[in-house]
Amino acid sequence: MDLDKSVIGLKSEKYVFEVEKRHVYQFASAIGDDNLLYTDQEYAKQSPYEGMIVPPTFPVAMNNGDVELPLQLDHRRMLHGEQEFLYYQPIRIGDRLHCQMKVSDLYDREGKSGKMQFLVLDTEMKDKQGELVCISRMNIIYRQLTKT
């Protein structure tokens, strides 16, 4: 079944994500990223950020896995085509961010193997004042399954 435009605007439940130092350390280590901004408080204090922040792609780890969109998706058809991050404020260790996923767009393109749909899923992350901190934007190619 293909998706239709009515999915645009669907939202998940809101959830709170707490940015923990150990998690950030593990994430940076897994990448092999030794930037002291993520691990050394004294170093980070002297930086323009004035404190420890997270690596640029850390927002992808900011979903406990139990939050989902009210949408039935066939995961076999999903290909993560592009990822984008929009940063409005630094994400800091110790932040408690209020997050919500939403379907921002759905559009079609003709591909070699027929019609492809593109689904844009945004996770908006806000601070306790409701100010936007980051948008993590996933562009998913929702393609026809190859007949076997």
Place this chain on the structure above:
Amino acid sequence: MIKEMELSDLTVNQKIEPLLKPPITKVQLAQYAGASGDFNPLHLDDKFARKIGMEGVIAHGMLVMGFLGEYVMKIAAQQAKIEKFNMRFGKMTFPGDEIRCSAIVEQKYEENGKRYIALDLTAEKNSGEIVGAGSAVLQLLS
């Protein structure tokens, strides 16, 4: 290690010194799975990967983007903040692959009194196959 440079001195079309990452290991994929929450067995279980036609596990695409993110922050250093960062996923990456991150200055501009640098980014294997391509916009500080 990337030499720190004066960002305001960069010129359009200038190539920035690349970052070469060590070969990807299966241990690294397990660590990345744990840290990112992406436990898709395609990245962790050779048997599963072979069942669906692969020779073995493949690296998380977002690990490659993590490499580019590391690179962009090295370029930004203490002189700029990342405002926007994106990557389109390319060829599959496998354990053993060494990824080279490179950048070209695509644009320098001013907007609302702030100065920006737009970078075109590439992540590629030794073979020259592109595993990720994208861009970042840096806002110069001070």
